[in-house]
Amino acid sequence: MQLPRIVENSPFARVARAKLGATNVAMVLGNSIHLSGVSRAQFLQDPFWVAHEMEHIRQFQQYGRLGFLIRYLRDWMRHGYYNIPFEVEARNAAELNAHLYAQGKPLPGPAERHPTPKVKS
Numbered sequence: 001m002q003l004p005r006i007v008e009n010s011p012f013a014r015v016a017r018a019k020l021g022a023t024n025v026a027m028v029l030g031n032s033i034h035l036s037g038v039s040r041a042q043f044l045q046d047p048f049w050v051a052h053e054m055e056h057i058r059q060f061q062q063y064g065r066l067g068f069l070i071r072y073l074r075d076w077m078r079h080g081y082y083n084i085p086f087e088v089e090a091r092n093a094a095e096l097n098a099h100l101y102a103q104g105k106p107l108p109g110p111a112e113r114h115p116t117p118k119v120k121s
């Protein structure tokens with residue numbers, strides 16, 4: 001499975017991490033996955049997380065950078081982070097596609113998986 005560019009210690013992901021109040025964050029910008037608070041190796045160990053971000057890569061390709069970002073921010077304000085349609089799709093895609101990124105290993109259980117940030121807005 002071809003992975004996109006992965007950027008560790010990304011300043012963009014650091015801003016998102018602060019906004020979400022999360023320990024670690026992965027976020028997609030265009031065709032790259034930006035990480036903060038998590039190394040590339042740690043990120044790749046969670047195939048659910050990788051599959052989630054790969055769905056955002058697909059969404060970026062479908063809507064374009066500006067189209068994605070405008071919809072994402074609009075829907076965040078309308079629905080709250082957890083209910084942004086792009087996030088709902090990405091959570092569903094994680095369950096469906098995690099096996100593609102498991103690298104031959106068993107899928108991690110709930111305790112080993114990266115939790116979805118729980119934010120109010």
Ligand SMILES: [Zn+2]
Nearest residue numbers: 052056087090
């Ligand atoms: Zn997401």
